[in-house]
Amino acid sequence: IRVTFTPISRRDKTTAGTIAVLQDVTEQEKLEQSRREFVANVSHELRTPLTTIKSYAEALEDGAMQERELGERFVGVIRNETERMIRLVTDLLHLSRLDSSQSAVRRQATNIQEMLEEVADRFSFQLRQKAIRATVEAEPDLPPIRLDRDQIDQVLDNLVSNAIKYTMDGGRIAIRARRPDPASVAIAVQDTGIGIPQKDLNRIFERFYRVDKARSRNMGGTGLGLSIAREIIKAHGGTVTLESEWNEGTTVTFTLPALQEGDGA
Ligand code: ADP
Helix, strand or coil, X not given: CEEEEEEEECCCCCEEEEEXXXXXXXXXXXXXXXXXXXXXXXXXXXXXXXXXXXXXXXXXXXXXXXXXXXXXXXXXXXXXXXXXXXXXXXXXHHHHHHHCCCCCCCCEEECHHHXXXXXXXXXXXXXXHCCCEEXXXXXXXXXXXXXXXXXXXXXXXXXXXXXXXXXXXCCEEEEEEEEEECCXXXXXXXXXXXXXXXXXXXXXXXXXXCCCHHHHHHCCCCCCHHHHHHHHHHHCCCCEXXXXXXXXXXXXXEEEECCXXXXXX
16 A cells, blocks of 8 residues: 655645545556566566577587487477467467457357367367367257357367367367356366366466476467466456366366347347
8 A cells, every 4th residue: 555645734834734645556566566477477488498499409510410310309399399489479469469459359140069060170180199089069059159250269279279188098078068048158178187286276267377387388388278268258258167176177168148239138
């Protein structure tokens, strides 16, 4: 709390009293604090791959290039790290557009079942690679929902790619859609993966927060997928929740309004 005192003087210059203004600056300070943390995180996240790239390039210069197999492996590492940096910068730009509300939500009526089947198709190669069985179950007679297809596809891609990343070979993923009440549709991505420990659950949507940084990095993660998903769903007027049991699996559920202005409801 910031306190400012202003004396009140009478005409004869004697003091009649003092006005004290108490200003609550905690919110402001919290914002400033989280902005500082964010910049520190971004710098760190970019520095890590850059350091790796530098040292592998040096190793190549120092002779690794002469051995064909070693050389190829090192070039592969450099390419992977570069790709991760590109993903990171793309995610950051995306987030900053969502933050400044520059990305308008361009809604079009969308068939939910078709949309979910298409997500599963997009990941069929990765699913097969890990022998994960994915099912799509949509309640019959779901109404078409007006949504920004590109943005919701991004949400679904983030959730399904997480489900694949954090599920062991041979696991299962279910993508479900239902209408919990007339005003909304709920879409859930459920996996039988490693789960999230209880203590991390309430921080998991924070930017760059990960249960296991090394694991996420190895999987090519940026730590921004869930934050982006949450921003997009918020912009659509929906909510996101996550339930998880360590070693059992995770379910992320988001809702979208089923009735929009002008629907007469
Ligand atoms: P990342 O790029 O690291 O996957 P996200 O923002 O998408 O970033 O997720 C943040 C963290 O949440 C992950 O690093 C992981 O620890 C945890 N997480 C997200 N989805 C799952 C899931 N389906 N199962 C287990 N852990 C998950």
